[in-house]
Amino acid sequence: xxxxxxxxxxxxxxxxxxxxxxxxxxxxxxxxxxxxxxxxxxxxxxxxxxxxxxxxxxxxxxxxxxxxxxxxxxxxxxxxxxxxxxxxxxxxxxxxxxxxxxxxxxxxxxxxxxxxxxxxxxxxxxxxxxxxxxxxxxxxxxxxxxxxxxxxxxxxxxxxxxxxxxxxxxxxxxxxxxxxxxxxxxxxxxxxxxxxxxxxxxxxxxxxxxxxxxxxxxxxxxxxxxxxxxxxxxxxxxxxxxxxxxxxxxxxxxxxxxxxxxxxxxxxxxxxxxxxxxxxxxxxxxxxxxxxxxxxxxxxxxxxxxxxxxxxxxxxxxxxxxxxxxxxxxxxxxxxxxxxxxxxxxxxxxxxxxxxxxxxxxxxxxxxx
Numbered sequence: 001x002x003x004x005x006x007x008x009x010x011x012x013x014x015x016x017x018x019x020x021x022x023x024x025x026x027x028x029x030x031x032x033x034x035x036x037x038x039x040x041x042x043x044x045x046x047x048x049x050x051x052x053x054x055x056x057x058x059x060x061x062x063x064x065x066x067x068x069x070x071x072x073x074x075x076x077x078x079x080x081x082x083x084x085x086x087x088x089x090x091x092x093x094x095x096x097x098x099x100x101x102x103x104x105x106x107x108x109x110x111x112x113x114x115x116x117x118x119x120x121x122x123x124x125x126x127x128x129x130x131x132x133x134x135x136x137x138x139x140x141x142x143x144x145x146x147x148x149x150x151x152x153x154x155x156x157x158x159x160x161x162x163x164x165x166x167x168x169x170x171x172x173x174x175x176x177x178x179x180x181x182x183x184x185x186x187x188x189x190x191x192x193x194x195x196x197x198x199x200x201x202x203x204x205x206x207x208x209x210x211x212x213x214x215x216x217x218x219x220x221x222x223x224x225x226x227x228x229x230x231x232x233x234x235x236x237x238x239x240x241x242x243x244x245x246x247x248x249x250x251x252x253x254x255x256x257x258x259x260x261x262x263x264x265x266x267x268x269x270x271x272x273x274x275x276x277x278x279x280x281x282x283x284x285x286x287x288x289x290x291x292x293x294x295x296x297x298x299x300x301x302x303x304x305x306x307x308x309x310x311x312x313x314x315x316x317x318x319x320x321x322x323x324x325x326x327x328x329x330x331x332x333x334x335x336x337x338x339x340x341x342x343x344x345x346x347x348x349x350x351x352x353x354x355x356x357x358x359x360x361x362x363x364x365x366x367x368x369x
Contacts, residue, residue: 028137031181032116033146036214037207042185043069043114046146047076050112053144054080059109063136064098064129066115080112090121098132100125103141110142117151117169130171137178146185147171149214162209163202173217182221184214216242243271246326247303248317250277251287253332254363255294261363262330263301271327276306276320278313314350326358333362 031049035042047062054060062082069077083103085096097120103111113136118129126132133143150159153170160166176182202210220242245262249255259275266273275298277291298305310316321329333348352360 026138026140028140028142029180030133030137030142030178031144031183032176032179033144033183033185034176034214034218035146035148035185036210037150037202038148039201040185040187042146042148044072044076045183045185046114046144047073047080047112049144050080050110051076053110061103061106061108061111063103063111063113063132064096064115066096081108088121088124090123093121095121097121097124098129100132100135103136104139107139108141110144111136113143113145116145116147117167117171119169128169128171130175134175147176149210149217152176152217155213155217158213159210162206162213176217176221179221180225182218184218186211186215243269243328244274244324244326245271245328245330246274246276246321246324247298247330248277248332249275249291249294249298250332251283251290251294253294255332256297258330258332258363259294259298259301259303261361262303262328265328273301273303274306274324274326275303276308276317278308278310278316314354317351318354321355321358329355329358329360331360331362333364 033042033046033049043066050060050062060080062077062080064085065077065082083099083106086099088095088097098113113129113133116130116133120127120129120132126135133145136143148167149155150163150165150167151170152173154173156166156170201207243265245266247255247258247262259273262273262275265271275295277295283291295305306320308316308320310319317329320326329351331348331351348362
């Protein structure tokens with residue numbers, strides 16, 4: 001079996017690890033409270049976290065607060081230093097913009113930021129509020145913030161299918177993946193419906209689906225944190241919290257069937273669909289055309305597409321599958337007669353023998369004449 005211990009990291013990889021570790025040490029820590037719907041109480045939990053940290057002796061400020069707040073939040077705000085936001089107007093709209101310069105000058109240990117999914121007016125220091133937060137983090141300030149699932153950019157299609165609504169502002173998933181800590185404010189749907197919910201509140205089934213998506217999203221962030229830690233410390237481990245399906249593309253593979261099946265499985269288990277091909281020198285124009293068609297199909301189905309380079313197909317795929325925490329591998333398999341099978345063992349046979357950390361599924365196709 002090929003594992004990450006079988007190969008020594010190259011100098012570029014070591015340099016990336018060192019730079020990432022140095023950046024992590026300089027950077028402030030980010031904690032995100034994630035709500036799966038409105039009124040779950042994420043804003044209260046966020047400000048209460050600021051209060052508790054101040055009680056522990058940390059220097060805490062509030063960078064921006066959305067008014068009006070709930071009665072439970074007001075007593076907490078009264079105990080915290082609030083750095084006034086800048087009030088700006090553009091095209092008849094009024095904006096509350098974080099005074100990043102004032103916060104950097106004040107240099108607190110912790111800054112609490114309300115309403116993370118917020119678009120700043122044209123001409124602002126940063127186009128969006130999450131970018132203001134990035135700037136604070138880069139200057140070593142710890143940030144506590146909160147966001148709802150409906151505002152995560154890559155989750156908006158799923159949320160819209162469930163609720164029929166789409167939020168106007170969003171935060172990229174990549175921002176959440178930078179979080180040092182993520183906490184789902186996990187109020188049961190029944191309790192949420194009992195809080196005098198408005199007519200626009202999703203029903204019990206929709207709330208349960210949103211809650212599941214939020215828990216899976218948080219699990220994905222934690223899984224990535226674990227993987228980064230293991231890589232940074234040279235620890236080999238290949239496990240994940242959800243299905244990660246890798247479809248291997250070749251010119252002659254039955255790519256459409258593999259990709260469709262992979263997509264169905266990824267949707268069923270709220271997993272990820274990846275497609276990769278190992279570059280082959282001297283491909284004939286007809287094969288290149290087929291491969292490009294497979295890649296277009298993968299892109300159409302929303303797969304993450306990777307180009308791999310390596311002289312040994314099996315080793316290249318195994319190393320990539322390990323790095324990406326793949327749980328299922330889909331391969332095109334040439335149908336050979338019994339005599340051919342006895343005479344030679346091909347790369348597919350070698351890969352199956354070595355694949356102990358993920359399942360392999362074969363999709364037969366006839367070898368070309």
